[in-house]
Amino acid sequence: MNARPKMKRPTTDKYRERDSIPLTDLTLNGLIIMFCLFVLTSIMAKLEEKKNADIKVQAEFMITLAWEDHSEDDVDIWLEDPLGNVLWFRNKEIPMAHIDRDDLGKINDTITLANGETVKYEHNQEIVTIRGFISGEWTLNIHMYRKRDKEPISAEIKIEKLNPSVKTLFYKKLLLSRQWEEVTVTRFIMDSGGNISAWNTLSKKLIKSSGLWETER
DSSP: OOOOOOOOOHHHHHHHHHHHHHHHHHHHHHHHHHHHHHHHHHHHHHHHHHHHHHHOOOOEEEEEEEOOOTTTOEEEEEETTTTTTTTBBOEEEETEEEEEEEEOGGGGEEEEESOOEEEEOOOOEEEEOOOOOEEEEEEEEEEEOOSSSSEEEEEEEEEEOOOOSSSEEEEEEEOOSTTTTTTEEEEEETTSOOOEEEEEEEOOTGGGTOOOOTTOO
């Protein structure tokens, strides 16, 4: 009787090769998923960046206060919105308005550039922008914070509507003669569409209500 032939057992290397196939597939699938997630995250980030780039804060009105060139006097804009928020040099941003330039007079007319060079800007000019519409009464004051010149100085202030084209809505000249002088330039009513009406100059003090006193600085 013939002996039954013996079956050859697969070598250990073949077992390892067969067992490693599922592990390799799992690893590859994991890498593919991670790559897809990375690509998706990059796309979402670019879309969000583009979305943020498309959202632009638009200035609707610009208030410009100018006084005599070379003057050492420090004159400030004060602006109160209908919600009672007051814009001034220590509170340079309120919900719909911002001080773009706070001019201290001749004291900050020299600007030092990154390369060390200095440039002189000898025009005294303070600028405020209103970037949206809040319906109700707005109050615009100017304040002689520091009177360094001996003589009175002439100042002029204007309000411009910027959109759809630049249009001057208000312009006034004033003479400022003493330190801490506060003048209500104008009060006006704004509606929800940005239309302005009911101009008046009834005095309204803003400084003491904001906690600034003459003895400071």
